[in-house]
Amino acid sequence: MSQGQSEKGQIVVEYVLILIVAVTVALMISSGLVSRNSDSPGVLTEKWRSLIEFIAADVPEQGG
Numbered sequence: 001m002s003q004g005q006s007e008k009g010q011i012v013v014e015y016v017l018i019l020i021v022a023v024t025v026a027l028m029i030s031s032g033l034v035s036r037n038s039d040s041p042g043v044l045t046e047k048w049r050s051l052i053e054f055i056a057a058d059v060p061e062q063g064g
Contacts (some may be wrong), residue, residue: 033045
């Protein structure tokens with residue numbers, strides 16, 4: 001095998017490994033942000049739920 005083909009093969013392997021790592025990190029981040037598990041909801045899900053509960057409370061303004 002020539003030197004050029006070996007380098008091309010290594011570049012492909014490195015690209016695939018980097019792609020796998022990037023996809024894994026993206027999945028971990030997205031599952032942490034939008035998890036719908038009731039025991040440990042994601043950050044965005046929890047904030048959205050608290051916003052909905054705040055709006056649903058419909059507290060009248062106290063003003064003068």
